[in-house]
Amino acid sequence: MAKIIGIDISDKSIKIVEARTKKNEVLVLNYNYTKLKKDIIQNGEIKDEKSLSLIIHDLLEKATPGPMKSTDVCLGIPDYLIFNLFEPKVEAKDDSGQLDEIVFNNIPIESNDVFYTNKNETFFGNKSKKKYYKYTVEATYKSLIMKWGNFFKKNNLNLVQIISNTSAANYAIDEISKKQSACIVDIGEKYTNINIISENDVVYSYSSNNAGFLITEDISKIKISADAKTIPWPEAEKLKKAFNPNINDEKGVNNVVGKYIKEICQNIQSTIELCAKNKNICVNNIYIIGGGAKINSITALFQKYFDSSNIKIECIKNKTVIEKVSEKEKKKQILEKTQVDKVYVRHSTSSILQQKNLDLLFLQAVGICNAYINTGPLIFSKNKIKNILKKEQADIKQRINKEEKEEKEKKGSWVKENKKLVQLIIVILLGVMLLPLAIWYRKNNQKKQGELYQNAEYSVEKKITIKPQLIFNETEYQPGVLMSRVVEVTIEESVKYDEALDLAIEKANSLVNKNEKIWPEIINDIEEDNVIFPLNFEFISYNENDVSALAMNEGKERYGTNEFILSGLEIISLDKKSTDYFLEIEINYLVNPGIEDKKVSENLEDTQDQNNPEENTETNEEKETSTDMNKEEANENIDENFNADFLKQLLEQANQNKFDNYITILDTGVGYLNVRTGPGKDYDLIEQVYPGEVYELIDEENSWSKININGLEEAWVNDDYVEKTKK
Structure with a gap:
């Protein structure tokens, strides 16, 4: 096969x-x-x-x-x-x-949604020359x-x-023969399913939600300390599987597990007795499967319950229906009874699984x-499922075609009835189509006007990348480095490596301080294909405030104080060289026009002096002359009808008012300045700003300044660490 x-x-x-x-x-x-x-x-x-x-x-x-x-x-x-x-x-x-x-x-299924997964027919008997059948x-x-x-x-x-x-x-358990009746108890996570099997068919079933999830949930609610601390879920799951009724249990886990197992046993007993009464099928073998079968001592506890329950199951043996005999003969018929007073509980075994030690x-x-x-x-069969799917797809296609046809007919009649409305909609659509052309024309007309504003404050974007070293000892601190520490996490639960790593990252983030972040890559060597639990993970952490302060200092060194704004930064990677670690950071600045990057200029001059001393003869005066010529060429492209004098006047006025009623954050010695809800140190701390950042000044009171930041109604900073520019 x-x-x-x-x-x-x-x-x-x-x-x-x-x-x-x-x-x-x-x-x-x-x-x-x-x-x-x-x-x-x-x-x-x-x-x-x-x-x-x-x-x-x-x-x-x-x-x-x-x-x-x-x-x-x-x-x-x-x-x-x-x-x-x-x-x-x-x-x-x-x-x-x-x-x-x-x-x-x-x-409880709608009649058009019923699908028979099994339908066994058995001849039942004759009555008044008619045949009767019964089904499972x-x-x-x-x-x-x-x-x-x-x-x-x-x-x-x-x-x-x-x-x-x-x-x-039923088809995998060795002990169940084709003619033997048995009870299979599947203790899953959501449900416990109790099924009576006879001749390879399910003849009686019962389900309840007394299952693994509820047991673990009740264990996790047990208080283990005076401050109402409860058992964590992973530990509760381990305690459930390690259940042992013969060991003294101070936490009360045995009581919880024992209660649920007793309820499951009672449901099994009721199901077996009802099956014997209603189906005339006697069962004295119970097989436990599912995740609940892994609970320690569960078989022994089940057996103990049924040994002490005095269960009595009575079935009629060789029961037959004889249609062609008289009532008198029927009454004389001897019905032999079978009694079951012992139930055996065991784990399921399967020789098929044992082939591979599964x-x-x-x-x-x-x-x-x-x-x-x-x-x-x-x-x-394959053909039947194909036919079902084919018919289902054909029905869907037919229904869609019918709906589309009805929709078209509905739209056609609606257009005729609402002719004026349709005309109005067409006019609106034409307006919407022409709107982009109008916007393009306006933008194109303002393009030259915008060129005069290219020299506005903080209009030049700059992007740089730095790689500061991470140090782990305060005695090694020096400007340009970042303080860091190693965070160690242990995962004891045996799971796949990817899941263990996710758990470790989540746990590491819970261990660090408010402004501290974990880089989500381990620094210790672990063989992913051969992990042994408990598993130790090591991560590196860094402080976000320190990174922001480092970016501000880098901007000052390159462009000068008050010549730039920090517009964004991103941690790209963690690199290792020998035994040292470096954090690659990408920084975005908005810089005033004409401001050169001092570090780039120095490196460029050194490179030109070393590599091309003869070619690098252009003087600063020549560079300025070239720049002026380029500006003149650009200005020649300005539309003659454009009122340049008027715009120039506006630009001069804007330059006169730059930083009018604004403040700049100065160096505080700690890398940031606290923002509070009022003019004083007794007010709540709500935000932090950094040296070099510029904010609009709203109000002043008692050597404190109210600033506009992130739309906050009340945001005050100490005047000792700000520089103000007024009219």
């Missing part, structure tokens, strides 16, 4: 297995597993198709021990998306539609199946089977493959 891929998907994870048969045995070829981020799948429905496609392809390509080559997929879906209807009895076969009517009235029905949402079918089709995969996770587990994590994914291999497509 060809290879098949079984996919067990939940909201939190994906387990995927590729298998085939060999001499009547199922062989696991390749397998893979990953956790899912939030909101990729929600309640079994795809929410982020793009991300899920990338994940599926990555799992197929990077499977262990090698890539998966099959394109046929069997999908297992959570039990809470499957609705069971056991033994509805109908006259004749299903052609009459009686079964559909019974199903539609008894499951499983159904889910047709819309959900269509979305999954289309998703796999887009990813060059064929969806050939849908099966519930519990039914899939964890029970893959039990249901293996069962999905085994169900298909042993029985063929249980639900629908």
Whole structure:
């Protein structure tokens, strides 16, 4: 038989297995597993198709021990998306539609959205020369199946089977034979599903939300200190799995876990007893699967409950329906009874998993493959799913065409009825189309006018890059360097490396001060492909205020005080040379026209003197002459009709008023100046400004100045550290 891929998907994870048969045995070829981020799948429905496609392809390509080559997929879906209807009895076969009517009235799905995932027919008996049949029905949402079918089709995969996770587990557990009845308890994160299996069919089921999430949540609420501090979630999860009723527990974890396990056992007992009473099926073997199966001592605690519950299960053995005998003979018929007074609880085992030493994590994914291999497509064939998808697409296309036709007819009649309104709309559209031309004309007409304002304050953009060294000892401090420190973080939980790194960065950021930032790259060597937990990460931190102060000092050295404004800066990278670390910073300044970069000029003069002493003979006077000629050539292009004298007068007036009622922040010795809500040190601190920055002066009071910053109503700085320019 060809290879098949079984996919067990939940909201939190994906387990995927590729298998085939060999001499009547199922062989696991390749397998893979990953956790899912939030909101990729929600309640079994795809929410982020793009991300899920990338994940599926990555799992197929990077499977262990090698890539998966099959394109046929069997999908297992959570039990809470499957609705069971056991033994509805109908006259004749299903052609009459009686079964559909019974199903539609008894499951919470709209009749046009019902999709049968399983429908087994059994002859029930004759009565008044009519045949009666009973069915075991499983159904889910047709819309959900269509979305999954289309998703796999887009990813060059064929969806050939849908099966519930519990039914899939039935095909992987060694102890369950085809004729044996058993109870499979799947303790998941959201739900605990209890299913009675008989002859490979689910004949009775029950679900509750007493599951892993609620247990961990209640443990995390336990107070562990007088200041009401509670147990962190990761630790609560570990305590749940390490549960041991035989050890004294001061925190009260045993009480929480024991309470939920007792409730689950009570639900199991009720389900088993109801199944015996209503279905005449006796069960005395319970198999635990799912994430809850990893809770320490859970099997022993289940067994202890059922040993002390005095459970009595009574079933009728060899019950038959004899239609051709008299009532007297029926009464004489001896019905042999079977009693069950002992229930056995155990973890599930699977020889298929043992081939590859796989964890029970893959039990249901293996069962999905085994169900298909042993029985063929249980639900629908490739051709059937293709036909369903084809019909669905045809219906959608037909509906769209019909809606478009109706919309066109509606638009045509509306145009005729509103002729004047249509004319008005056309005029408005023409105006909108001509508006860009009018704007372009105005801008082009003002272009020359704008050239006269090129010498306005802070109109020249400058971008530079610096690489200051990071130091970790205050005794090594000197101008031009940045103080830093190493932040160490330990991650104890065993997760993938990328997830561990994200957790470490988040934890490191929580450990630093307000204005301190973590560079999101580790500085210690870690082998990503061979990580051992607990895992230590080392990061470098830097102070944002120190970086801003360094940028302001760099601007002063290059352009001079009051000749520039710091308009932006960005940390580009962290570089290492030998044992030293350097932070690459990109800085943007707005500089007054005509101001030269002193550092660039010095470097250029040194380079010219060393490399081209003969060619570098142009004097400063010649440079100025050349500049003046360029300016004259530019001025020749000014429109003759333009009133240059008037604009020149405006420009002179603007130059006379520059820095009118403005203040410049001076050096404070600490690299910044505090901004407060009022004129005094007793007022609240709301902001910080930096040396060289310029702000509009609003008011003055008691040696304090009110400035305009970020639209704040009250922003005051101390006059001792500002320079004012008034009329």
